Amino acid sequence: MTRKKMRQNAATLIFLGWFAGAAFGQALVRIDGSSTVYPITEAVAEEFMSANPGMQVVVGISGTGGGFKKFYRGETDLSNASRPIQVAEMEECKKAGIEYIELPIAFDALTVMVNPANTFVESMTIEDLRTIWSPEAQGKILKWNQVRSEWPDQPLALYGAGTDSGTFDYFTEAVTGKAKSSRGDFTASEDDNVLVQGVSKDKNALGYFGFAYYIENQDKLKAVPIVNHENKPVLPSEASVMDGSYTPLSRPIFIYVNRKSLDRPEVRKFVEFYLKEGPALTREVRYVPLPAGAYKAAMERVAKGQIGTAYGGHSETGLHIDELLKRPLSTEPRK
Amino acid sequence: MLAAAHPRRRRWLDAAFLLLGAALIVLSLGTLAALLLDLLRDGLSRLSLEFLTSFPSRKPDQAGVKSAIVGTCAVMFVTAVTALPLGVASGIYLEEYARKNWRTAIIEINIANLAGVPSIIWGLMALGLLVYALGLKRSILTAGLTLGLLVLPIVIVATREAIRAIPQGIREGAYALGASRWQTVRHHVLPYSMSGILTGAIIAMSRAIGETAPLITIGALTYIAFLPPSPVTPSPPFVSLSWLDSPFTVLPIQMFNWVSRPDPRFHANAAAAGVVLMSITLSMNALAILLRYRSRRVIRW
Numbered sequence: 257m258t259r260k261k262m263r264q265n266a267a268t269l270i271f272l273g274w275f276a277g278a279a280f281g282q283a284l285v286r287i288d289g290s291s292t293v294y295p296i297t298e299a300v301a302e303e304f305m306s307a308n309p310g311m312q313v314v315v316g317i318s319g320t321g322g323g324f325k326k327f328y329r330g331e332t333d334l335s336n337a338s339r340p341i342q343v344a345e346m347e348e349c350k351k352a353g354i355e356y357i358e359l360p361i362a363f364d365a366l367t368v369m370v371n372p373a374n375t376f377v378e379s380m381t382i383e384d385l386r387t388i389w390s391p392e393a394q395g396k397i398l399k400w401n402q403v404r405s406e407w408p409d410q411p412l413a414l415y416g417a418g419t420d421s422g423t424f425d426y427f428t429e430a431v432t433g434k435a436k437s438s439r440g441d442f443t444a445s446e447d448d449n450v451l452v453q454g455v456s457k458d459k460n461a462l463g464y465f466g467f468a469y470y471i472e473n474q475d476k477l478k479a480v481p482i483v484n485h486e487n488k489p490v491l492p493s494e495a496s497v498m499d500g501s502y503t504p505l506s507r508p509i510f511i512y513v514n515r516k517s518l519d520r521p522e523v524r525k526f527v528e529f530y531l532k533e534g535p536a537l538t539r540e541v542r543y544v545p546l547p548a549g550a551y552k553a554a555m556e557r558v559a560k561g562q563i564g565t566a567y568g569g570h571s572e573t574g575l576h577i578d579e580l581l582k583r584p585l586s587t588e589p590r591k
Numbered sequence: 592m593l594a595a596a597h598p599r600r601r602r603w604l605d606a607a608f609l610l611l612g613a614a615l616i617v618l619s620l621g622t623l624a625a626l627l628l629d630l631l632r633d634g635l636s637r638l639s640l641e642f643l644t645s646f647p648s649r650k651p652d653q654a655g656v657k658s659a660i661v662g663t664c665a666v667m668f669v670t671a672v673t674a675l676p677l678g679v680a681s682g683i684y685l686e687e688y689a690r691k692n693w694r695t696a697i698i699e700i701n702i703a704n705l706a707g708v709p710s711i712i713w714g715l716m717a718l719g720l721l722v723y724a725l726g727l728k729r730s731i732l733t734a735g736l737t738l739g740l741l742v743l744p745i746v747i748v749a750t751r752e753a754i755r756a757i758p759q760g761i762r763e764g765a766y767a768l769g770a771s772r773w774q775t776v777r778h779h780v781l782p783y784s785m786s787g788i789l790t791g792a793i794i795a796m797s798r799a800i801g802e803t804a805p806l807i808t809i810g811a812l813t814y815i816a817f818l819p820p821s822p823v824t825p826s827p828p829f830v831s832l833s834w835l836d837s838p839f840t841v842l843p844i845q846m847f848n849w850v851s852r853p854d855p856r857f858h859a860n861a862a863a864a865g866v867v868l869m870s871i872t873l874s875m876n877a878l879a880i881l882l883r884y885r886s887r888r889v890i891r892w
Contacts, residue, residue: 297814298647299649301814302648302649302814313814314814316811316813317813318807447851448853449853471853542853
């Protein structure tokens with residue numbers, strides 16, 4: 257064989273090897289989506305892989321919306337979502353023939369925070385928060401005593417979630433009644449750690465961010481009890497979030513499962529593992545698990561292959577988990 | 592001539608400029624050193640063999656950067672084998688072969704402009720072209736090609752600059768001895784410009800290794816706890832390219848994820864991953880500097 261020929265043969269073999277290896281990744285569960293849900297899914301994936309050698313799980317972070325884009329293209333088996341699926345996404349799924357099962361898997365509670373040196377704020381109502389955060393407050397509500405006259409004549413320093421985050425969407429919806437409707441003159445960051453730093457160093461600060469960041473930094477921050485629908489001020493805690501009294505600033509977060517993917521044993525096994533081990537792992541990564549009954553109901557949804565969403569394509573705030581689970585599911589957007 | 596009339600003033604200006612230059616160098620190196628020290632201080636406690644050989648985990652003290660290191664190295668490999676030969680060849684063509692006319696002028700302007708295109712745009716282009724149109728999936732191959740395209744203009748520009756620095760006499764000497772154009776390039780132009788080309792390669796690869804935005808766009812993962820299949824197989828043909836198809840993550844993405852976690856112990860992990868990334872970059876540069884040194888040694892004009 258001439259040298260040239262040998263070289264050609266080697267090249268062919270390498271290419272053949274490539275295609276032979278293309279079968280790789282058969283027992284692979286592909287997940288993408290929200291960064292809020294990510295820590296829980298990561299924990300479940302880690303445990304799942306050590307319990308089921310040979311099955312592989314990969315998780316990406318491209319935000320709830322970005323995750324759904326991959327989901328309706330059929331590129332992922334599961335989508336992490338910090339809000340329910342929206343009308344446009346439902347329509348895309350329908351167009352692509354993707355059927356999804358909506359599974360609430362934990363609670364995320366937004367926590368309103370002040371500096372520990374702040375002694376005058378004992379609780380806040382949603383109206384107080386609206387006075388502070390509504391778009392009309394921009395450049396006008398600049399002092400604490402403009403919110404409530406009994407509060408001191410001190411500047412008000414605001415810290416909030418970055419405008420691309422699900423946290424921002426949820427907070428603005430719960431407080432002003434319209435997602436993304438907020439004043440713009442505040443320190444915004446996608447990274448909640450920046451907000452923790454800000455509030456912990458500024459005695460006039462008021463900020464909001466995810467519950468987990470508060471739990472990890474309790475010594476540097478003071479959580480504000482929020483007056484709920486029963487007119488009772490409630491501090492965010494595992495108990496108050498779980499029993500639904502910390503409202504409206506707590507919300508369920510979801511995974512969406514492609515129904516067709518459930519035919520693959522690794523995906524079905526992973527989803528069942530998620531619902532079974534989820535509560536303990538959720539607690540471990542500092543989120544609040546759903547009440548036990550909710551996981552059971554979700555398991556039933558998987559077993560029966562019930563597709564659709566309980567939200568009809570619109571986000572809602574202050575919805576109790578029991579109420580959510582009782583609602584009929586539909587793939588048709590609600591008007 | 593004002594300057595010539597005041598020799599003392601001229602000397603004073605000279606000294607002032609020297610001082611300014613030295614101060615600026617100290618300032619920029621000092622900033623780099625401070626950043627590195629800060630990273631080391633935060634991350635040193637986490638740096639260990641275990642950190643390098645563990646997969647990511649929800650438990651900060653068990654988490655490691657194994658998949659991210661392998662991902663970064665694999666992607667950099669693809670970037671290097673695509674961007675460097677292509678870039679150097681384009682540079683040589685434009686300098687040595689192409690006629691100087693309006694067509695090359697347009698190409699030149701375009702290359703200069705491409706070097707300034709924000710990396711996220713490259714990511715979007717790669718998503719549309721490589722992932723969707725060419726069906727390369729969200730793989731190491733896609734990532735390597737994306738970064739390869741991103742740094743290609745840098746390599747081309749550096750190559751051209753290096754080639755331009757070679758005295759015309761060298762080429763004329765080669766032609767006078769009867770060398771063809773290719774022989775001139777192969778035996779004279781390329782070896783003599785090698786040190787400049789390698790400098791360009793260092794800059795290009797250092798830029799690529801820190802890129803996050805385009806890789807997130809094309810779908811780099813955050814959690815991946817297995818390695819791509821090995822490029823060497825026990826059975827014939829002994830070489831496999833299936834690793835190119837594998838999903839992946841890279842160090843900057845792993846760092847970014849850790850920085851934004853609530854548990855402060857993850858922040859130490861992020862700093863440690865930063866140290867690892869810096870070490871990979873520095874050792875890559877060291878290799879290029881070594882090659883440059885050796886290529887300079889053989890030049891005898």
